[in-house]
Every structure is written in C-alpha cells, then in structure tokens.
Amino acid sequence: MxxxxxxxxxxxxxxxxxxxxxxxxxxxxxxxxxxxxxxxxxxxxxxxxxxxxxxxxxxxxxxxxxxxxxxxxxxxxxxxxxxxxxxxxxxxxxxxxxxxxxxxxxxxxxxxxxxxxxxxxxxxxxxxxxxxxxxxxxxxxxxxxxxxxxxxxxxxxxxxxxxxxxxxxxxxxxxxxxxxxxxxxxxxxxxxxxxxxxxxxxxxxxxxxxxxxxxxxxxxxxxxxxxxxxxxxxxxxxxxxxxxxxxxxxxxxxxxxAAELATDADRLRHLTALLHRLLAEKLTGVELNGPTVTRLPNTLNLRFAGADADAVMTSTPQVAVSAGSACKGSSTEPSHVLTAMGLDSTAALESLRFSLGRPTTEDEVHTAADHVVTAVDHVRSLHHRSRPSSRAHTPTRTRA
Ligand SMILES: Cc1ncc(COP(=O)(O)O)c(C=O)c1O
Ligand code: FES
Missing domain, CATH: 3.40.640.10 (Type I PLP-dependent aspartate aminotransferase-like (Major domain))
Incomplete structure (x- = not known):
C-alpha cells in the first residue's frame, strides 16, 4: 500500500x-x-x-x-x-x-x-x-x-x-x-x-x-x-x-x-504547473476551470471531459482531491462556483480540484498525476463500454 x-x-x-x-x-x-x-x-x-x-x-x-x-x-x-x-x-x-x-x-x-x-x-x-x-x-x-x-x-x-x-x-x-x-x-x-x-x-x-x-x-x-x-x-x-x-x-x-509566503508561493506555483502539464500531456479533454494567471499558486481545478469526478475519486483512493468544496462532501450537486462561471452541470460534475501545500513534493506530484491519469482513463472506458453508441472522447481511440 x-x-x-x-x-x-x-x-x-x-x-x-x-x-x-x-x-x-x-x-x-x-x-x-x-x-x-x-x-x-x-x-x-x-x-x-x-x-x-x-x-x-x-x-x-x-x-x-x-x-x-x-x-x-x-x-x-x-x-x-x-x-x-x-x-x-x-x-x-x-x-x-x-x-x-x-x-x-x-x-x-x-x-x-x-x-x-x-x-x-x-x-x-x-x-x-x-x-x-x-x-x-x-x-x-x-x-x-x-x-x-x-x-x-x-x-x-x-x-x-x-x-x-x-x-x-x-x-x-x-x-x-x-x-x-x-x-x-x-x-x-x-x-x-x-x-x-x-x-x-x-x-x-x-x-x-x-x-x-x-x-x-x-x-x-x-x-x-x-x-x-x-x-x-x-x-x-x-x-x-x-x-x-x-x-x-x-x-x-x-x-x-508571512515569513515563508514568497518561497512557498514560488515552489507551489512550480508544482501546480508541473501537475497541470503532466495531466494535459497524458490525457485529452483536460480543461482548466479558472484563470491561467491570476490564480492562487497552489490551486488547479480541471475538468476531465467524459469522466465523472466522483467516479474518478473512487478509482483513485491513493490521491485526496475534491470535487467542489469539502463541506459539500460527496454531494452530487454541481458546484455553485463552477455553474456560476457558466459550466453546465455535466462539466461541473466532471471537475476536480487539486490544491497543493507546504508538504507537497515533486515526487508526489508525479505519482498523483499517474494515478489520476489511470483513473480518468478507467472511468472513460467504463463510460464507453456502458454506452456502446457513444463516441470516444479521444480522437485516437475509436470503437469497433
Ligand atoms: C473561502 C472560505 N471562506 C470561509 C471558509 C470557512 O472556514 P471555516 O470552516 O474555518 O469556518 C472556508 C473554508 O472552507 C473557505 O475556503
Ligand atoms: S470546507 Fe467548505 S468550502 Fe472549504
């Protein structure tokens, strides 16, 4: 384990x-x-x-x-x-x-x-x-x-x-x-x-x-x-x-x-960008929810099209992320924040928030990205299997 x-x-x-x-x-x-x-x-x-x-x-x-x-x-x-x-x-x-x-x-x-x-x-x-x-x-x-x-x-x-x-x-x-x-x-x-x-x-x-x-x-x-x-x-x-x-x-x-704000922010900005890059390289259909620049250095909210966020979380128990805010827990209501930004409820329910912190290491980011990639692929494959007529989200993957 x-x-x-x-x-x-x-x-x-x-x-x-x-x-x-x-x-x-x-x-x-x-x-x-x-x-x-x-x-x-x-x-x-x-x-x-x-x-x-x-x-x-x-x-x-x-x-x-x-x-x-x-x-x-x-x-x-x-x-x-x-x-x-x-x-x-x-x-x-x-x-x-x-x-x-x-x-x-x-x-x-x-x-x-x-x-x-x-x-x-x-x-x-x-x-x-x-x-x-x-x-x-x-x-x-x-x-x-x-x-x-x-x-x-x-x-x-x-x-x-x-x-x-x-x-x-x-x-x-x-x-x-x-x-x-x-x-x-x-x-x-x-x-x-x-x-x-x-x-x-x-x-x-x-x-x-x-x-x-x-x-x-x-x-x-x-x-x-x-x-x-x-x-x-x-x-x-x-x-x-x-x-x-x-x-x-x-x-x-x-x-x-206060004393460590500047160093923490630089390090977290780098780790958050790394996580974003790893996920976007290995998966298609990844969309950023939030500003590219005027954003907290540790926060990354991503939509994985075609992969329900709760299902991804269930498939990757090794990584603690959240779909929406913690106080909503596992509620299936879409996030009021994401819907206020104009996401429809499907897109909102396919979004996960990653927020890194002082103890986060580069190794952890690599491992977390691997787990999430596997989980998103898995959830997407289930989705496609359960709905034979639906089109694959990835252009390279076509169904027979
Ligand atoms: C932006 C914001 N405001 C308020 C709160 C509430 O803080 P607390 O749970 O400590 O009362 C939180 C915590 O989730 C938060 O993120
Ligand atoms: S715990 Fe409720 S939004 Fe942060």
Missing part, C-alpha cells in the same frame, strides 16, 4: 509542527484563563495579544482590529449580521459575488431574512473572477455591504480587491473581503486597500481547526451587534473564554506564513 497523497490543502491543512510546539504549553503550564486578573491569567493574555499582532501582520491590519472567533464561518456571520443589524432601514441590501463561500452566501441570506434586507448576486466572468462592471451596475444607495472574496477556494481565482473596494466605497457601502484562501498564499494588505471587514481561518494556514478571526476597524466594531453575548470577551463582540491554545497556534501559523 502506498501512502495517500494529499492534494486538498484548500479544504484544510495539517498543523505545522512549529505551530503545535507553540500550542502545547497552553494545554499544560499556561492553562489559565486569559481574562483572569492574576499573574498566570495575565501571562496567557499577553500570549493572546502577541498572536493578535501576528494574525494582523499577515493580513496588513492593526492588532486592535482582530477579533478572534471559532473560524471564518463565524466571522462572516458576525460581520454580515453585525453590520445589517445596525443598518438604516432604507439601506439593507447586500451584494455578494455568486462564487462566495457558503459561509458568506448563507450568512447574507440569513441576515437579510432576519433584518428585512435583500441580497443581490454579482456575476463572475467565465474564468471565475468577479465581474466588477456588474458590481458597479448593481451598486445603489440601498446597498450597505458588498462581499467579494480575495481568492476562490475552488478555482483559486483572484479578484481585483482594490477596485471592488473602491467601487463599493464610492457608493457609500462597506466592503467585506473573505481572505480565508488568500491569506498565506498571496499578499493581503487590508489597511492599505481600505478594506472594512475581513475574515480568515487558522486551519487553512497550517494552524488548528476551530479558530479564526474577523478583522474590522475599531469604529466599525463599536457599531456592530454581537452574535454571542455573555462575559464580554473580545470587546463584547465574541463572548466566551478565549481559545488560548488555538489562538496562539493561529498566531504562530500566521507568523510562519
């Missing part, structure tokens, strides 16, 4: 050993409650504040702007609900890119339902990048919030965040940027770009699961309504004893990601 080759780092990453090392003392000697006034508590509070600074630095924000949550999902819910709750009655429309993560799409729908608002979808171009001309045409004085993610988890498509933010501000609305996939992979500069609200998650950057952050300016934080009330931690925006071990791990992961 060969070891599994993990190519699903956009779904989640392993905890970096250096992160684990930083976290361990928080479970033993530094276990005190960060809100406690005694020396032990204050020592933990200092570690939490150090982590706040590290997370802020990764995304180019001030330390005081970071509010720790249980993840990007909670942060998105807090941001959207928090803004809408305090919005003027005549200004409760939210615009979200059609390819946003469900955490943002569902939070927007829910907030609109609860607070009497509405949600509009911003179209994306064929390559998955948000259509900012469409955003411009949708903006009006009713819009309170616009959400356009920095980089898409399924296709790696990178948005022109600067322009999206400028358009939003010129209409007097707030801009929310989901940087969960961008953080640690490409530079993120929230303050320089005047982004009002951002969300991210530790487990996408080799930190632990169950911890994330909302980044928002102090005046905005003061205007926001919390989702969870109680002891008033995180300046009243997120009550509950802080997850000190998780936060310290998040901070260490952010510091490592």
């Amino acid at each position: 060969t070891a599994m080759i993990y190519c699903d780092y956009n779904a989640t990453t392993p905890v970096d050993p250096r992160v684990l090392e930083a976290m361990l003392p928080l479970f033993s000697e530094d276990f005190a409650n960060a809100s406690s006034g005694h020396t032990a508590g204050r020592a933990v509070a200092r570690l939490v504040e150090q982590a706040r600074g590290q997370v802020a630095a990764l995304v180019g924000a001030g330390r005081r702007n970071v509010v720790f949550t249980s993840g990007a999902t909670e942060a998105a819910n807090l941001a959207i609900r928090g803004v809408l709750a305090g919005a003027e009655p005549g200004r409760r429309r939210i615009l979200v890119a059609a390819t946003e993560h469900k955490a943002v799409l569902a939070a927007a729908q829910d907030a609109a339902r609860i607070h009497g608002g509405s949600v509009g979808l911003i179209r994306v171009l064929r390559n998955g990048t948000p259509d900012l001309d469409h955003l411009a045409s949708l903006l009006s004085r009713n819009v309170v919030l616009v959400a356009v993610m920095a980089a898409n988890s399924e296709t790696g498509a990178i948005a022109d965040v600067r322009r999206a933010c400028q358009l939003t501000h010129s209409a007097g609305a707030l801009y929310l940027c989901d940087v969960t996939q961008a953080a640690g992979k490409i530079p993120v500069a929230l303050e320089a770009q005047e982004i009002d609200l951002a969300v991210l998650s530790a487990h996408k950057i080799y930190g632990p699961k169950g911890v994330g952050a909302l980044v928002a300016s102090r005046p905005l934080q003061n205007r926001m309504t919390p989702l969870i009330v109680g002891g008033g931690q995180e300046r009243g925006l997120r009550s509950g004893t802080v997850n000190s071990a998780g936060i310290v791990g998040f901070g260490r992961a952010a510091a490592i990601a």
Whole structure:
C-alpha cells in the first residue's frame, strides 16, 4: 500500500509542527484563563495579544482590529449580521459575488431574512473572477455591504480587491473581503486597500481547526451587534473564554506564513504547473476551470471531459482531491462556483480540484498525476463500454 497523497490543502491543512510546539504549553503550564486578573491569567493574555499582532501582520491590519472567533464561518456571520443589524432601514441590501463561500452566501441570506434586507448576486466572468462592471451596475444607495472574496477556494481565482473596494466605497457601502484562501498564499494588505471587514481561518494556514478571526476597524466594531453575548470577551463582540491554545497556534501559523509566503508561493506555483502539464500531456479533454494567471499558486481545478469526478475519486483512493468544496462532501450537486462561471452541470460534475501545500513534493506530484491519469482513463472506458453508441472522447481511440 502506498501512502495517500494529499492534494486538498484548500479544504484544510495539517498543523505545522512549529505551530503545535507553540500550542502545547497552553494545554499544560499556561492553562489559565486569559481574562483572569492574576499573574498566570495575565501571562496567557499577553500570549493572546502577541498572536493578535501576528494574525494582523499577515493580513496588513492593526492588532486592535482582530477579533478572534471559532473560524471564518463565524466571522462572516458576525460581520454580515453585525453590520445589517445596525443598518438604516432604507439601506439593507447586500451584494455578494455568486462564487462566495457558503459561509458568506448563507450568512447574507440569513441576515437579510432576519433584518428585512435583500441580497443581490454579482456575476463572475467565465474564468471565475468577479465581474466588477456588474458590481458597479448593481451598486445603489440601498446597498450597505458588498462581499467579494480575495481568492476562490475552488478555482483559486483572484479578484481585483482594490477596485471592488473602491467601487463599493464610492457608493457609500462597506466592503467585506473573505481572505480565508488568500491569506498565506498571496499578499493581503487590508489597511492599505481600505478594506472594512475581513475574515480568515487558522486551519487553512497550517494552524488548528476551530479558530479564526474577523478583522474590522475599531469604529466599525463599536457599531456592530454581537452574535454571542455573555462575559464580554473580545470587546463584547465574541463572548466566551478565549481559545488560548488555538489562538496562539493561529498566531504562530500566521507568523510562519508571512515569513515563508514568497518561497512557498514560488515552489507551489512550480508544482501546480508541473501537475497541470503532466495531466494535459497524458490525457485529452483536460480543461482548466479558472484563470491561467491570476490564480492562487497552489490551486488547479480541471475538468476531465467524459469522466465523472466522483467516479474518478473512487478509482483513485491513493490521491485526496475534491470535487467542489469539502463541506459539500460527496454531494452530487454541481458546484455553485463552477455553474456560476457558466459550466453546465455535466462539466461541473466532471471537475476536480487539486490544491497543493507546504508538504507537497515533486515526487508526489508525479505519482498523483499517474494515478489520476489511470483513473480518468478507467472511468472513460467504463463510460464507453456502458454506452456502446457513444463516441470516444479521444480522437485516437475509436470503437469497433
Ligand atoms: C473561502 C472560505 N471562506 C470561509 C471558509 C470557512 O472556514 P471555516 O470552516 O474555518 O469556518 C472556508 C473554508 O472552507 C473557505 O475556503
Ligand atoms: S470546507 Fe472549504 S468550502 Fe467548505
């Protein structure tokens, strides 16, 4: 049995050993409650504040702007609900890119339902990048919030965040940027770009699961309504004893990601291009879903025409890839991201996402490509056998 080759780092990453090392003392000697006034508590509070600074630095924000949550999902819910709750009655429309993560799409729908608002979808171009001309045409004085993610988890498509933010501000609305996939992979500069609200998650950057952050300016934080009330931690925006071990791990992961971003990105860009080349050389009918250039360095979403993605995944248990996003699991619904780009459901269901990571090696890429080639060939041959009248997808392979 060969070891599994993990190519699903956009779904989640392993905890970096250096992160684990930083976290361990928080479970033993530094276990005190960060809100406690005694020396032990204050020592933990200092570690939490150090982590706040590290997370802020990764995304180019001030330390005081970071509010720790249980993840990007909670942060998105807090941001959207928090803004809408305090919005003027005549200004409760939210615009979200059609390819946003469900955490943002569902939070927007829910907030609109609860607070009497509405949600509009911003179209994306064929390559998955948000259509900012469409955003411009949708903006009006009713819009309170616009959400356009920095980089898409399924296709790696990178948005022109600067322009999206400028358009939003010129209409007097707030801009929310989901940087969960961008953080640690490409530079993120929230303050320089005047982004009002951002969300991210530790487990996408080799930190632990169950911890994330909302980044928002102090005046905005003061205007926001919390989702969870109680002891008033995180300046009243997120009550509950802080997850000190998780936060310290998040901070260490952010510091490592910031220091290694450039080298990681170069290496991953090379490995992703290699994987793409190997698959395109050995298979016909391979189409890239996503931009050729403005794409995350580690992400490759490919359609293998005539090969159902779930069947390919079943035939290649040695390689961990995903069809759509991890939280959809094995659902047979086509990805909302791919269909928003104009793929029909057949094409969407024939698409696989490869996302490489810090531990990925060149050997792994070669082996993964071999496995996927075999699996795609196998699935295509089954398909042709089960439907004798169908034409082969490969021009060189004709049926008798
Ligand atoms: C772009 C994006 N936003 C938000 C999330 C949600 O993060 P979490 O599961 O940590 O709440 C994810 C994770 O899948 C993501 O990829
Ligand atoms: S786990 Fe990434 S999309 Fe849900």
